[in-house]
Amino acid sequence: MCPRDLMWDSVKVLGMISAVATTVVPASAQQVPASPLAAAPADNRYPDGSRLQAQYASVNQSVALPAASAAVRAAAAGFASAAAVQTDLPDGYSLLPATASHIGAADRQASVAPGANPTAAAAAATEKFITVFPLAYHGVPLSKGSDYLTVVAGDGRVLVTRKRGMPNTFDATQPTVAPAAAVQAARRDAGAAFGGPDPRPELQIWVDDQQKGNLSWTFTLSSGAPGDANVRKYWVAAVGEPRVLNWESEVYHTQSGIVTGNIWATSPSPTTANRALEELEVSRQSDGVTQITGADGRYGYSTAAPSTEIRAKLRGPFFVINNQSSPSMETAQSGPASSSVNLNFGAGGDDQLAQTSAFYWANFARDLAHNILAPTDLANLPVLTNINNSCNAFWNGSSLNFFKAGNNCPNTAYSDVVMHEYGHGIDAAKGGIVHAGYSEGFGDSLAVLATRQPCVGRDFFGPGTCLRPASDVVLWPAASPDPHVVGRPYAGFTWELVQQLKQTFSDDEAYAIAARLVLGAAAANPADVADAVRLSFIVDDNDGNLANGTPHFRAIANAADSRKIPRPADPPVGGPSVGASASFPWTPVKTVNANSNILQATIHLDKPGQVHISADTSASSTGPVQFESGVYNGAQPNVVWTDSYRSFSLPAANQWAAMETKFAIDLPAGDHTIYWKVWIAGGSLSLSSGVMTIEAFEAAGGPAALTTVALGQNQEPGVTVGMSATNPTRSPPGLPNISLSRDDGGRAITVLQ
Structure with missing residues (x-):
């Protein structure tokens, strides 16, 4: 095969892969659109992969492929080629998981003649294993089109590789823009026609036409209205x-549409909401092909078909509604390929609303816990609704079960109860339910994290009532052996953990951190409530040593203490020293003409404490100059703690002025080297008699936590962190761009560019 043919085969394979999401029609084949949805192509914008730079290379390297089925060989080719090309990636890049496609020779292992060489039989000249690996930079995925392609022959030879859309530079890997602010900006750009449900932003690195990597929030906007293809x-x-x-x-005009349903948004009541139904299977009757709806309820077929019926039941890859009081709901609609075919489960009455609500909230719970669930965990789970009983719901090891209304209790197939019962399913999937009390508490915790309020079982005994408030202070150990009571301290721990985190983080960040800690503990299959709390500390830990604290130690500890649940001890206080200082003398004068760390001191905290830092000197210059100063426990000269940041101006030559910064900050246990930094452009400074003083105390006051001090100086410019402000204020010229962010411990930092 000539190189041209080989490249064309690669393009064809990529086209087949991308056809799941797009269908690109050559300009010469385009027709005047018959559908009003396609009448204004100027309003649409579709991907153009030609703008991404690609580098193809011929590789003379072999990898070992087993004599096995095509599926096994494809997987082996993917793993082996990944290992072979990983060293070819620049620093910071990594390959993300991908599935190898088997192209060419059929799976012929079953037809190999006795005595023949199965490897040779499988390694036909036309057989290829093609893998397109998505890329990440320092753990952040790059946007689609940025990838690494490998083509492996049936005999194990790596034939071709392609690096595509790999940025030359990056602006950042940590966001300074909140997801909600990004959504607002997109809504302003899109206009009122895209005012549908709030999306779920995810971090990606977008590669622009100049091959620069831009950290971005990515998400989908739509109108949310049935029949409207604005996406x-x-x-x-x-x-x-x-x-x-x-x-x-996002819309390509084959059969596509939205699937929605009426549900109970909170608890069973006359008030309902119409929500998009995700992870639901739709079927095209003309050819039987199925599709699964996305997070916004949308589905789409990449291959056209004549006018046909689209049909759906309340079932998908994870949940199957099995109604017990009447046939399970289904809906259908017919339409041509050029228009949207939208489906709506127009549920009315308890019988139908129980079905749609159970399906919606079960998928909501699944989405919340998706990071700890494998695709096969709890797949095709039966959900039984409207069981002829009342005042209960249960998980039975293989299904979710919800009762009809009766005896002054509502139908139990609603948000809080569905979340709780699915929590039992998660506990079972992560090693089995080994402690009933923990499992009950985890189910309540899942409901709290999902609904973002403390009542589990809203309106269960009538409007305004609550079955189990997580905000109640129920102490460990429980006074009753009832598992529901035994689990209540854990639900209270989860609720209090969110409240503690809110003191430092936004609501979204607080719930996200709490969910990571609680679900991370669940993934480890806790032995009981106390073990689950301990596992939350382990999940939070970043150095394998709980004795020196964790990034969110105080919030987790306070939450545990609020319910008297045992936890790891506070890191011990140690050392008699209460302070230290580093300095340089009057003479000789220290000269600074580049962005520099001018003093540094290293302290060791045996436990988290409040560190007071004071830095003072006098500065002069041979001409007017503007400069910045601050301190931080990292060597990059352009990053300082926000509260320590100071801007200075020397308006005239050879005049001395005070240069100082004073502030306090809470730091975790461990070693901290504090750097005093100067950021200057277009001039030089003379500094005389500088001193930096550091004092450390317990956060609430008390014995000093400072144990060791090491003095030194570092005048080597640091490496610039890739962050910048888009519209910086510069007064006068020469002042750096400024952006605000947070470090790994959640503390505010200022970044200078």
């Missing part, structure tokens, strides 16, 4: 100002 995918800058980097139209 766009956005990438919005995640650092600096939340500006729109790119958007693409």
